[in-house]
Amino acid sequence: MAEILLAFKAGRAFRTEGSNTVVPSGTKGAILLTSGDDGLLHFIWKNRVTNTVEEDLILFPFDASFIKVSQSQGRVYVLKFSSSNQRHFFWMQDASDSRDAEFISNVNGLLMDPEYDMRWNIPITSTAPQASTSTAATQPAAAASASSGAANFAATPEQLATLSQMLTSMSGRTGTASRPDVSLTDILTPATLGPLFESHPELIPALFPHLPPDLPVRPSVEALQQIIHSPQFRAAVSNFDQALRTGLLGGLVRTLGLPEEAGTGVGPFLRAIQEQADRESNNSMDTD
The missing domain is CATH 2.30.29.70 (Proteasomal ubiquitin receptor Rpn13/ADRM1)
Known part of the structure; x- marks a missing residue:
């Protein structure tokens, strides 16, 4: 492929x-x-x-x-x-x-x-x-908006659920999703993720199964800190952010349980993640 x-x-x-x-x-x-x-x-x-x-x-x-x-x-x-x-x-x-x-x-x-x-x-x-x-x-006056499609981004439902938890925990940050210039690179930063891992150690075992299997480190907050400060992590976030901005991920997000609109931009993706997290939170309270 x-x-x-x-x-x-x-x-x-x-x-x-x-x-x-x-x-x-x-x-x-x-x-x-x-x-x-x-x-x-x-x-x-x-x-x-x-x-x-x-x-x-x-x-x-x-x-x-x-x-x-x-x-x-x-x-x-x-x-x-x-x-x-x-x-x-x-x-x-x-x-x-x-x-x-x-x-x-x-x-x-x-x-x-x-x-x-x-x-x-x-x-x-x-x-x-x-x-x-x-x-x-000459350039047409109106710029184009996104339509659905597919791009080469591999994610699993477990990764999506983990991201839901992370975005839910970032109080005040996900509210910026309505801004047209919001970027995942502005949200998924070491300054934001570092304190999250410190305060939510339960995320560590949830994240490590989705990282490269040949990492020469044991699951720990320190290991995750090294990862989120790495150029590879920043490049991956930028690539996903870029793919969302093309509007070509509509087909992919449907397979992850999100509406197709979530693949048409960064804002719609963050809103869909937040809505999914809210539903999971409500379901959890209903079953307690």
Whole structure:
């Protein structure tokens, strides 16, 4: 099964015949970079309305770059190839442009090296590389919202139940779920999780069965502290947060007992987790 390395909302744009003008299409879509079953890097454009793949390009290291169209009027980018004159145009469809630079930086990192260690939540002082082209483009005024689909995130009902307990215990934090810019990386931090493990030691045996089996440590608060401070943990949280923002997890969350809407964004996911925790709490009181 192909592994999704990166995913974000983006629509396609098309050059008007006989001109240098590129016109964005309003169709809701997503760009996915995957490591295919063939061992090669795939650049995929997926229609978020029909949930079908409409473009699947095989990329080789150092052959392509994803750069901003410098004279565009919006967030328009072009996928260029050094080995040919191919040009594929896209425009960013997330309502906020706050993460554009991160996505573009990671796309280009993967285009250079499919094993590139992606970086998230870091200050980016330089602007994204821009295409040297006379192409003019305009962006539709309305940004796209998410639709359902699937992404490569593996979780178990037990993990989901544990996360329910954790979010329930974070008094005051889950209330921020209605904020459109809420991020799991702002919630599942060492500063938040550390005190939680100290005050709820019963979470430790519940969490350890879902961690890598080759961890050279025994279950303990100290071991969990090491894990949540690790780059691997921060990357996993960022990847899950990113997958939720693409709106491609609707199919997955249904298998975990959550409504499909929970897979369409970070806010809906947190609300669904909280509602599930509230139901479990009420059921527990009813059976006491």
